Amino acid sequence: MKRLAIINSHLNSQTEICIVAVGRSPIQKAGGEFKNLSATDLAGQIISGTLKKYQIDPSHIQEFYMGCVNSTNLGQNPAKQAALKAGLNDKTNCMSINKLCASAMKALTLGCLSIQSSNTDCVLIGGSESMSNYPYLLSLRNGISNKVRDSLDHDTLQDAVIKENAVKISDHVSSYLKLSKAELDAYAVTSCDLAFSSSDKGKFVKEIIPITLPKTKQIISKDALKSSKTIKSLNPIYKSGTTSSGNACGLNDGASCMVLCSRAKAQKEQWKVLGTIKSFADAEQESRMFPLSPSLAINKALKTSGINITQVDFMELNEPFSCVVLGNAKILNYPVEKINVYGGALSLGHPVGSSGCRIVITLLNILKQEKGRIGVAGICNGAGGATAVVIKVED
Numbered sequence: 001m002k003r004l005a006i007i008n009s010h011l012n013s014q015t016e017i018c019i020v021a022v023g024r025s026p027i028q029k030a031g032g033e034f035k036n037l038s039a040t041d042l043a044g045q046i047i048s049g050t051l052k053k054y055q056i057d058p059s060h061i062q063e064f065y066m067g068c069v070n071s072t073n074l075g076q077n078p079a080k081q082a083a084l085k086a087g088l089n090d091k092t093n094c095m096s097i098n099k100l101c102a103s104a105m106k107a108l109t110l111g112c113l114s115i116q117s118s119n120t121d122c123v124l125i126g127g128s129e130s131m132s133n134y135p136y137l138l139s140l141r142n143g144i145s146n147k148v149r150d151s152l153d154h155d156t157l158q159d160a161v162i163k164e165n166a167v168k169i170s171d172h173v174s175s176y177l178k179l180s181k182a183e184l185d186a187y188a189v190t191s192c193d194l195a196f197s198s199s200d201k202g203k204f205v206k207e208i209i210p211i212t213l214p215k216t217k218q219i220i221s222k223d224a225l226k227s228s229k230t231i232k233s234l235n236p237i238y239k240s241g242t243t244s245s246g247n248a249c250g251l252n253d254g255a256s257c258m259v260l261c262s263r264a265k266a267q268k269e270q271w272k273v274l275g276t277i278k279s280f281a282d283a284e285q286e287s288r289m290f291p292l293s294p295s296l297a298i299n300k301a302l303k304t305s306g307i308n309i310t311q312v313d314f315m316e317l318n319e320p321f322s323c324v325v326l327g328n329a330k331i332l333n334y335p336v337e338k339i340n341v342y343g344g345a346l347s348l349g350h351p352v353g354s355s356g357c358r359i360v361i362t363l364l365n366i367l368k369q370e371k372g373r374i375g376v377a378g379i380c381n382g383a384g385g386a387t388a389v390v391i392k393v394e395d
Contacts, residue, residue, distance in 0.1 A: 016263040017112045017277040019391070022361045023050030023209040024256035027349040028224045034211065034253040035132040039068055039353065040078050042211065042255035043128035044085025049209035050257050051086070056271065058086070061259070062120040063093040065110045067103025067127030068353040071096060072151050073135045082128065098353075100156075100381035101318060102282075103127055104256065105356030108389060109280045111260050121265040126257030129353035152251070156352060159287050159382055166382065167248065170321040171241030173291045177327050181242040184322040185232045187336075188247040188346050191319060192228035195343025199225060203342050207365045226250060226347045247322040252349030256357040275364050278374075278390040279305035285384045291324045293386030294378030295331040301376065301388040309334055312390075313372030316363040318355050318379040319344035328378065341366055355379060360389060367393045 025046050028034045034042060043066060051058055066079035075081060079094040099106040104127025111123040134156070137149040158165045164172075174184060198204060199222065210221040231246030266273050281304060283296035294317055302309055309332060317325050317339055325344070329336045342362060345355060356379045363375040373395075378388040 015116050017115055018261055018263055018266045018273045019258055019275045019277065019364065020261055020266055020271040020273060021050050021054035021056055021259035022207060022274065022364060023053060024207055024354070024358050024361050025211050025254045026208055026220050026223045027252050027254040027351060028220065029349065030131040030251035030253060032224055032253070033213065033220050034130065036215070037130060037253070038133060039074060039128040039130040039255070040081040040085060042130060042253065043082035043126065043257070045211055046209050046255040047082060047086035047088070047124065047126070047257050050259070053209065054259070054271070056259055058088045060122045060269070061088055061092055061124045062122055063111065063114055064088065064124040065095050065097055065107035067097045067099070067107045067356060069098055069100055069103055069129060070134050070151055070155050071098070072137070072155065078128070099385065099387070100383070101320065101350070101352050102356050102379045102381035102385060102387040103353050104358070105360065105377070105379050105387040105389060108258065108357060108360065109387065112277055112280060115260060115262050122259065122261040124257060124259055126255065126357050127354040128255035129351035130253045131251040131351060132253050161383065162287050164288070166320065167237050167241070167243050169288055170243040170248065170291060170323055171238060172288050173327060174242045174323040177323060177330070179242065179323055179326060181236060181244070183326065184242055184247040187322040187326055188231050189228040191340060191344045192226055192231065192347035194341065195225050195347035196227070198342035199223060203365070203369060207361050223348055226349070243321055247346065249320050249345040249350040252351040254349065254351035254354045254358070256354045256361055258357060258361065273394050275367070275391050275393045278307065278392050280387070280389040283386050287382070287384045290380050290382055290384045290386070291321060292327050292331060293380045293384060294324070294388060295328045297386040297388035298332060298376055298378045301390050305390045307374060307390060312374050312376050313338070314341060314363060314366050314370065314375045315339045316359040316375065316377040317344070318350065318359055319346045320350055320380070322346065324380060341370065356387065360391065364391060364393065
């Protein structure tokens, strides 16, 4: 029996997924400081900066999975472009992922599966988005047309099946939950104030990799946060709704990445293990309820991990709208006060291809600084989906 226990322990150590490096860019408003940088430019700087910070040679990276929602006009396989810009080996397998807002977290789960299957023992995952550079579309393939489409709306914000944009769906879910605009605004104010306070206290410093602007060589190291000052005075985007630009996130540019590896690889290379991935899950339901899908994915991930939600010290939920956090907290019966304790996307911003990785990085950062051990991150995506991950910091 003792020998069997040793063998099982050895096998488990081989497949345990360890986080050994994390980094994200400051998040900027679309049309702001990063407007002249493409998604692959941003990702390239973040990857190279993160690997340098944690002293990991790029030759260790066997695969790279990168979330990128709107790759129109970026060229073939943005992941490979970013990898090469970061100095990764030409032989690194690269895949670009589009699961809308959950893209980078899906990239994380694919990286975990690759390691668990023993296909690899060290992978890079992440995401990048330049919403500043979303193009307009003009179809001339089959004749002359003057109908111009905005790829922001057509390929990112509007549900392709039910033809409703995300704001309309947010209004629908807020009505379903019986949430007033005052309640949505109050949460948004709290989130924005927490983000400003956390930034002022230097809480984000350990997770941010500064970006250098190529032309001016200016170094950007802080997020462009949205203030809470005008939130309550802003009118709903649709007269009959409750969602406003105050209780919804903005359009943003940013990138993030993580290095994952097996426990055996971390031990061999003597890399410090920051945390471990305990489980992950996807969930889907009807499109008009996508803001509440994180609760489904989180419950599945917790069940797989064998962890009860009462054991979760902190939770990170992406914040495209206030109703996402308020609704999922209610369904999960989890305290809102323990969700997004450093503020969320309502203030920080939501570069859609990156956010799924960014919130896991921030969650790990929170667990470290606030003395927690177990955390859960969840993110919804259009068309009814969500992805969730359970992490644990090292003792």
